[in-house]
Amino acid sequence: MIRYLTAGESHGPKITGIVEGVPAGLELSEDDIALHLARRQKGYGRGGRMAFEKDRAEISSGVRFGKTTGAPIAMQMPNRAYEKDDAGWPKVMNKEGDGADVDPITVPRPGHADLIGIQKYRYNDIRPSIERSSARETAIRVACCFPARKLLKHFGIEIGGHVIRIGSSGYEKPWEDVRNLVDPMLKDGAETVFKAADESPVRCLDEELTQKMRDEIIVRRKEGSSLGGHYEVVVTGLPAGLGSFVHWDRKLEGQLAQVIMGTQAMKGVEIGLGFEAGRRHGQEVHDEITYEDGNYRRGSNRLGGLEGGVTTGMPLIIRGVMKPIPTMLTPIKTVDIETKEEKDTRYERSDVCALPRAVVVIENVIAPVLANAFLDKFGGDSIEEIEERYQAR
Numbered sequence: 001m002i003r004y005l006t007a008g009e010s011h012g013p014k015i016t017g018i019v020e021g022v023p024a025g026l027e028l029s030e031d032d033i034a035l036h037l038a039r040r041q042k043g044y045g046r047g048g049r050m051a052f053e054k055d056r057a058e059i060s061s062g063v064r065f066g067k068t069t070g071a072p073i074a075m076q077m078p079n080r081a082y083e084k085d086d087a088g089w090p091k092v093m094n095k096e097g098d099g100a101d102v103d104p105i106t107v108p109r110p111g112h113a114d115l116i117g118i119q120k121y122r123y124n125d126i127r128p129s130i131e132r133s134s135a136r137e138t139a140i141r142v143a144c145c146f147p148a149r150k151l152l153k154h155f156g157i158e159i160g161g162h163v164i165r166i167g168s169s170g171y172e173k174p175w176e177d178v179r180n181l182v183d184p185m186l187k188d189g190a191e192t193v194f195k196a197a198d199e200s201p202v203r204c205l206d207e208e209l210t211q212k213m214r215d216e217i218i219v220r221r222k223e224g225s226s227l228g229g230h231y232e233v234v235v236t237g238l239p240a241g242l243g244s245f246v247h248w249d250r251k252l253e254g255q256l257a258q259v260i261m262g263t264q265a266m267k268g269v270e271i272g273l274g275f276e277a278g279r280r281h282g283q284e285v286h287d288e289i290t291y292e293d294g295n296y297r298r299g300s301n302r303l304g305g306l307e308g309g310v311t312t313g314m315p316l317i318i319r320g321v322m323k324p325i326p327t328m329l330t331p332i333k334t335v336d337i338e339t340k341e342e343k344d345t346r347y348e349r350s351d352v353c354a355l356p357r358a359v360v361v362i363e364n365v366i367a368p369v370l371a372n373a374f375l376d377k378f379g380g381d382s383i384e385e386i387e388e389r390y391q392a393r
Ligand SMILES: Cc1cc2nc3c(=O)[nH]c(=O)nc-3n(C[C@H](O)[C@H](O)[C@H](O)COP(=O)(O)O)c2cc1C
Pocket: 047, 111, 112, 113, 133, 134, 135, 138, 263, 264, 265, 266, 325, 326, 327, 349, 350, 351, 352, 354, 357, 358, 361
């Protein structure tokens, strides 16, 4: 089973991850990972920090001569901000001393983890809440999830994502119009979707909507506000039978929802028609079964590739929502935790809309879930052993 742990603060010296359970013999390089790290840094609406961070995970164990050994893979990534910013991070993030020379942050931003951090951990400074809740951590998380993504790719399973709404600009019926755009690409694998989407500044496949989304970000940025939106992630090449209906905690819908909702600022997730299914009657939802060329097929894919928590062999279709970024230039009301007086929120450097970047995070966080379901069925200690089992299926 692949699992991973991350550590590190947004403005500390580095972020770190350890992944274990990756079978031996998988080709893995820092360059491979860097491609997805670079994708995660791009997108209209990003803040100033992404312009100077050059994310690259340095692998320090578990890989030899370009292939995994089966041992834990340790990775580290420096925060350029630590040295580069003039905010004095080495002093603010000092492991030693009593912090008497550092001004505490006492004005929490609604929507971020600022206030709940001080309530939960009894901090008298909001700084530690900001540091660990920050989506900076998603950089090392993408790196940690990448070996699982690579394993899936080795067996022809591809993941791709794109933006379908930013604020008021988006597909009105995403389950219909987005399908029309994506369907021709499904036959060539989901990564075709991400390559096409990556050419768009907001990672949207529709040119007209791209323009509208961009304009909307410009307007909200000028107003000192922020935006979230909806995205879609597609997985192709999945064989039927991954996952399980025999226990609630092995149903893939649940496992996918957990890793997606475990990502900063995510507020909802749906599979296939999702919430739309509740507006329709049965014949408009369930996918008719056919038998062609020795295989069972579905005439449509309205349930998004899962029945009973198990893959059907159809593409997996996931959609989700990200809330608007909590840090905004135009303040809203909050309370100073020291004086308990009403205050305007404080601003620190921030993205205005991070959805185009977040899509890449979602693509990657689902990979260990799918890889583990794959390994449950076909697993072994090495890629070679898994290949034998997969071919014999
Ligand atoms: C890729 C990405 C980038 C983000 N960038 C920012 C940001 O620049 N400023 C900010 O206030 N929140 C940002 N967020 C959201 C916060 O990290 C998140 O709202 C906060 O940790 C509180 O967690 P919650 O929204 O899950 O409740 C970002 C989230 C993601 C996924």
